[in-house]
Amino acid sequence: MVGSNRNSTGKLVVRYVVAAILLFMMVYPYLYMVLNSFADWTQIDRKFIPNSFSTKSYEWLFSGGETGITRPxxxxxxxxxxxxxxxxxxxxxxxxxxxxxxxxxxxxxxxxxxxxxxxxxxxxxxxxxxxxxxxxxxxxxxxxxxxxxxxxxxxxxxxxxxxxxxxxxxxxxxxxxxxxxxxxxxxxxxxxxxxxxxxxxxxxxxxxxxxxxxxxxxxxxxxxxxxxxxxxxxxxxxxxxxxxxxxxxxxxxxxxxxxxxxxxxxxxxxxxxxxxxxx
Missing domain, CATH: 1.10.3720.10 (MetI-like)
Structure with a gap:
């Protein structure tokens, strides 16, 4: 009985680990996009998790970029x-x-x-x-x-x-x-x-x-x-x-x-x- 309980517990742990890995694989692309949207421009696409953040990307977006023309x-x-x-x-x-x-x-x-x-x-x-x-x-x-x-x-x-x-x-x-x-x-x-x-x-x-x-x-x-x-x-x-x-x-x-x-x-x-x- 003890051995069967250990086996069932081990299988349950494996299922949770596999589910967590799959969930991370599905969620991380969007999380990566959000993190890089707030990341400092020197760290974009260079690190999995940037350690320096700013709102420069959103400011650039709403100011019209290099044109300086405010977009509608x-x-x-x-x-x-x-x-x-x-x-x-x-x-x-x-x-x-x-x-x-x-x-x-x-x-x-x-x-x-x-x-x-x-x-x-x-x-x-x-x-x-x-x-x-x-x-x-x-x-x-x-x-x-x-x-x-x-x-x-x-x-x-x-x-x-x-x-x-x-x-x-x-x-x-x-x-x-x-x-x-x-x-x-x-x-x-x-x-x-x-x-x-x-x-x-x-x-x-x-x-x-x-x-x-x-x-x-x-x-x-x-x-x-x-x-x-x-x-x-x-x-x-x-x-x-x-x-x-x-x-x-x-x-x-x-x-x-x-x-x-x-x-x-x-x-x-x-x-x-x-x-x-x-x-």
């Missing part, structure tokens, strides 16, 4: 928040409505639409980049917020995820609601959506992260300086200043910080949603 950081951050939230909201609304129709309504062509969604998910998005740009330019949405938002208003991945989740919800709830006179719209947002909080959190986090980090579309659809998103602003700023690693680390920290805060805030619901997906 506040307006660019606002543009990123506005575009990301609006696009994510539209993607989730369209995903819920289409998924409800594909999972709970019977109509001609439902299987064809479902197969089209699955088939279209395998297409790289860049294939439709030029046709989408030409359409947006033709309808007069070039260099506007709507030009950045509307082409990103539908997510086939969100439709796929919601469809699979809604199929697992018993139809008896919908039938009972219809007997009480509830419309399909009310059923969607009063019954289906509250029952899918966990998967909604997963979809929301992935969609807003994808839209927040979007660069290529915002770069080609925006021309005015006051319409730039944070990603585009940083890409323009570090074009001629790519040899300044400190400010580059600082900019990366500013970009990733909102996403990390969201993941921490919705962590519990995110885990619940991921557990459902793995079942």
């Amino acid at each position: 950081w506040v307006s660019s951050f606002f543009n990123s928040v506005l575009v990301s939230i609006a696009s994510t909201a539209l993607m989730m609304m369209s995903g819920i409505m289409v998924a409800y129709a594909l999972s709970k309504l019977n109509f001609r062509g439902r299987d064809t639409i479902n197969n089209f969604v699955l088939f279209h998910m395998f297409f790289p998005a860049i294939i439709l980049l030029i046709p989408t740009f030409l359409i947006v330019q033709k309808v007069g949405l070039y260099d506007t917020y709507w030009g950045m938002i509307l082409p990103k208003a539908v997510s086939l991945w969100a439709i796929f995820m919601y469809t699979n989740f809604f199929k697992a919800i018993p139809s008896v709830f919908i039938e009972a609601a219809k007997l009480d006179g509830a419309s399909d719209f009310k059923i969607m947002y009063r019954i289906m959506l509250p029952m899918s909080k966990s998967i909604t959190t997963v979809i929301f986090l992935f969609l807003i992260m994808e839209r927040w980090t979007e660069l290529l579309w915002d770069m080609i659809i925006v021309r005015s300086d006051d319409m730039l998103t944070l990603n585009v602003l940083l890409s323009q700023m570090f074009g001629p200043y790519g040899t300044y690693p400190g400010p580059l680390y600082a900019a990366s920290v500013l970009l990733t910080l909102p996403i990390i805060i969201l993941f921490i805030f919705f962590g519990k619901k995110f885990q619940e949603g991921m557990q459902f997906n793995l079942k």
Whole structure:
């Protein structure tokens, strides 16, 4: 008995050590980025843990670098928040409505639409980049917020995820609601959506992260300086200043910080949603 207890304790210690090493490997790249964003410029990328810190990189970033021109950081951050939230909201609304129709309504062509969604998910998005740009330019949405938002208003991945989740919800709830006179719209947002909080959190986090980090579309659809998103602003700023690693680390920290805060805030619901997906 004593030997078996020692073996189990030894195995447990090994598991904790391996888990700690793996956790450190995953966390350290971001920690390295944060430390170097505050490190003295003479120690950036020269030590694993700098021993001299300053805010020079952030001061350089917000002062416009060598140009001395103050960049519109506040307006660019606002543009990123506005575009990301609006696009994510539209993607989730369209995903819920289409998924409800594909999972709970019977109509001609439902299987064809479902197969089209699955088939279209395998297409790289860049294939439709030029046709989408030409359409947006033709309808007069070039260099506007709507030009950045509307082409990103539908997510086939969100439709796929919601469809699979809604199929697992018993139809008896919908039938009972219809007997009480509830419309399909009310059923969607009063019954289906509250029952899918966990998967909604997963979809929301992935969609807003994808839209927040979007660069290529915002770069080609925006021309005015006051319409730039944070990603585009940083890409323009570090074009001629790519040899300044400190400010580059600082900019990366500013970009990733909102996403990390969201993941921490919705962590519990995110885990619940991921557990459902793995079942």
